[in-house]
Amino acid sequence: MPKFKVIKEGVNEELIAKTHDVVKKYLNELFHDYEIVHLDDTYSFTFGTVTVNIRVIGWHTDDVLVEVYAYLAEEIILSNELAEELLSLNASTHFGSFGITFDKSIVYSYSLAGAHLDMNEFTAAVQTVATMADSYDEMIQARKANQPV
Numbered sequence: 286m287p288k289f290k291v292i293k294e295g296v297n298e299e300l301i302a303k304t305h306d307v308v309k310k311y312l313n314e315l316f317h318d319y320e321i322v323h324l325d326d327t328y329s330f331t332f333g334t335v336t337v338n339i340r341v342i343g344w345h346t347d348d349v350l351v352e353v354y355a356y357l358a359e360e361i362i363l364s365n366e367l368a369e370e371l372l373s374l375n376a377s378t379h380f381g382s383f384g385i386t387f388d389k390s391i392v393y394s395y396s397l398a399g400a401h402l403d404m405n406e407f408t409a410a411v412q413t414v415a416t417m418a419d420s421y422d423e424m425i426q427a428r429k430a431n432q433p434v
Contacts, residue, residue: 296343304341304349304399311407312339333419337411341399351402353381353410354394355418358425361389367428374421380413383421391425393418 305326312321312328322329328339335355344350361367363385371383371391381395395410 290347293346295346297346297349298343300347300400301341301343301349304351304402307399307402308339308341308351308407311402311404314404315408315411332415335415335418335422337415337418339411344398347400349399351397351399351407351410352394353397353414354392355414355422357383357391357393357418357422358428359388359390361385361391361425361428363389364428367425378417380409381417393421 308328316330320330326340326342329336331337332355335357337353337355339351339353342350342352375382381393384392384394386392393414395414397406397410
């Protein structure tokens, strides 16, 4: 049996609320008030040509997830060439990854364990998603424009 603690299913609402407070504090240190939009449980800001979203969600009884993500293209027809390119990028990207959602959108996301979230790792996630999404969204949009419908 491993020495690590086994994850227990469940949602820790108190930890979600605490982590929201930490995320809000960090966002206040990184941005001006007018740069952040807070709607429901998601914080958003614009960076270049993308909108970066941050949300806190339940993971298990002892931790929560802080998801930082941005949509790069919607209703994409995923060609083999584009899929291979995204997978190759994932293999060489240290943090975060490209993915495709259930509604055929391409997203770049980076998830962190939130129970002991620190400013350094939070800033790294926000910077990584913002720069990667802004760097690759135009390439993916161009591919979408050239695809047969």
